[in-house]
Amino acid sequence: MRKSDQPQNEMLKGTLDMMILRTLVGGDAHGHTIAKVIEHTSEDLLEVEQGSLYPALHRLEDRKWVSSYWGASENNRKAKFYRLTAEGRKQLVRETSRWRQMTRAIGLVMGEEGGAQ
């Protein structure tokens, strides 16, 4: 029997999926770039664990939110690129609005005026 996943992990998994989808809006990317972009944009506050990145990418691919192909990276190495699908774009919109609601709600609870926009 495996221990059930911790609730924080569950939430993080959801947000990681959303962030990956958001990153791919800017264009196709491979795993390394995706991780780096997330880290950079978050001003290195978030560190993407590779242990969850790849399973997440494959999970997204299973759900047909991203598609993948093998191509050459910036420095001409073989790399697997991920592309946002139309379905993935819709999912991103849903996720984003859910996220906004959530942060606003948490913000309200935490006593920040008008939520944490």
Add this chain to the structure above:
Amino acid sequence: MSWIKFLHRNRSDAELQDEIESYLAQETADNEARGMSLGEARRQARLKFGNVQKVRESLWEQNSPKPLSRIARDLKYAARTLSRTPGFSIIAVTVMALCIGAATSLFTVVRSVLLKPLPFRDPDRLVMLYEHHRGASEDSKYTPVATADFYDWRSYTHGFEDMAIMAYVGFNLTGERGELPESVQAAAGSWNLFPLLGVQPVWGRVFTEAEDQPGSTVVMLTWSVFQRRFAGDRKIVGRQIHLNGKPFTVIGVLPSWFTYPGASIQLWVPYRVNVTPDVLEHHDWHGSQVVARLRPDVTLASALAQVSAVQYQLHLQYPHEPVAEDVVPRSLNEDLAGNVKQPLNLMLCAVSCMLLIGCLNVSNLLVARGAARQKEVAIRSALGAQRTTLIREQLTESLLICAAGGLCGIFLSVFASRSLAHAWKNLPTAQGIHLDGAVIAFACALMFTAALVAGLLPALSTTGKTMSTALQTSVRTGASSVSRTVLRKLLVTAEIGITVVLLVAAGLLLKSFLRLRSADVGCIIQNTLTLNYGLPANKYDTPEKVNAFNETLLERVRAIPGVRAVALGNTVPGAGFWGDCVFTVKEHPPLEPGEDMPDAVIRWADPGYFTALGIPLVSGRFFTSDDRVAQSYKVIVSRQLVRQFFPSENPIGKHLHVPAHFHPGMPNHVDYEIVGVVGDTLYQVGKDPMAAMYFPILEGDLNAEMLAVRAASDPLQLSVPVQKQIASFDPELPVSNVLTLDQVIGKSLLDASLTASLVLAFAILSLLLASVGLYGVVSYLTAQRTTELGIRMALGAQRGQLLGLMLVDGLRPALFGLGLGLLLSILATRIFQSMLFGTKPLDPVVLSGVIGTLLAVSVLACLAPAWRASRLDPMRALRTE
């Protein structure tokens, strides 16, 4: 999770590895750009990525359905563990294969004979109807139906959609020119029988109502005679065959699956072919079977109540005839199974016991193996394996053993059930005995149950400890193994207990069979040849012609060299019931109303019958050649009849009044004068002797004869000369059942002999399993106590003492098991007491034989390991860890 992903796990894993590789290359390049050395850049990249294996595993897991992968892992693990100890695995699988195979083959037979409805339309609504005399014993509960009763039932009741009647008849079948004579068993069925059962002929048609009349000359062929004698040529439909010398037109051929009510039936004729008008006037000629189809909107109880009411009216109407009061139903399966049901159920019980012993044995072996794996289990649970996981793994192991055994068992059972059906001639074959879905489902259920029974105890016992105690225990202290040893001893005790029950059952059945085989039937059995012939009524149409044939034949057979004596009758002792008849004694006061009428089996005999068969004359005289056609009616009675009905008077010269018609063509209401009293004979071995009446065969109205020839030596050598004599008189006359009297009796004891030998086989196998189990336990004990034995030896114990010590330790479970088994046997034998002949359930010979055998086998099983223990080298024993 998608199945495609699951099936492509390997490819997707390879792709992931590539992907990770590309990530690492990218990161290394970035790091180098930051000014690191190549080695450092690589190291940092790897550090950043983390555990590659973990990522791969998590994706692998993501791609596999969870329970499935767990099962696969458990299976793989179990298979590896089992293949590490091939000896153990082979023994365990063989044990399970034998046990499951035996159980499955018996279930196959039980299912086809007792459980599976016959292959007719809506078989649930079909039922057999029998008459029931209120005073009848359980043994003779179902009285065949009188033809006249049937027609009344059918006319005056409405609870059944329809009722049909059938009876067995025999014919001499010949070609159109009298060629190829053969004696065939046939059935006569009313015209509505086939529509009622829902049977369509393959070729031609079934009987019409108009054809179901006396003198009708139509016949239907069963598939077997159609193939065998007519080469499957469908042009036979519309042609003629000769039955008893009379031409019959073949109107149809029945399908191959239709072997109802038995495979021996070759032909079907309309029911009324054999029904003379006077039969319809007599409500006491019980000779037919009735099958009825219930209306869908009527319950069986209310339909039966109607028929019973009609029957009770008939009973009141004929107070001086044996007309039954009630009608009772019986399922078609049970009707066909008849005497086979009880032995079958007994064998099923025996085989279940053997299966249980097999499970206990495997369980025992698993417990023993658990000891060897104790440390492994402890370490794994220390590393975080949960108890349920460990139990599940061990259960998977026993499941694997049972599944492998079960598969082999199913395979075995295909052959076993076929040969059982082949050897057991009394099994009804209205439907083939073969494997079907239900049987396979049964075998699978058996497998899982066996796996659970065999695996659960050992799994619980090995995993039950806290890990610190498990890790601490070593063979030297032997402390932890106490509970395991107790468990193993208990398992062996149970095994031996059940084995004892089986041995007692087998012993009793065997003794009962031997008793049956050596029972005195009341006549000479050795060197006696018997055969049947039937003189067709149209050719031998007067008693004079019949007598001329019989008497000349007797004379000629007597003249054959090697013939000691010849008897001619309708049957011989031990060859079956063949009918009974009620009578009154003319000289006695009339019966009180409601009093049961005297009843006796009826036999026909020629003047030499009793001398030839060695049946002694008690008083009076035998028949003479003057007791024949149209003479004053004479009868010889058996001593049993005298005991029952003439307890204190001389029966000679008294008259038996036979009130009703009991044999076609014989005059009714005739007084027969008793001229002699002869010794008792058994109509069937194992049944109580019945009162018997013998009529002179020279009255000449019988046309189904049985000839018994007593030879000086091997009787079978006489069969050809005797058959030649018959053929020289009448080349069209077939003979049948050419057998020695010993064979005839052996055939009637087939059920008993098969039951005894199969249960014995199961018992011996169980004994073997139990002794192997015992051997295993004692060997295990010896291994456990090696150090202790070494110390004892070092302190001066003699080898003999050690041998005794180990022997006593091993024999204790055997003795407990024996006691338990004997107690259980007392209960178990009650169940099949009625199947025993001349043997008490607690027969001292059988019981002492069982106790002796079991003790001897137990001592043998314990002796080898105990002997080894006593031969230990003390120094080596002390050093063993």
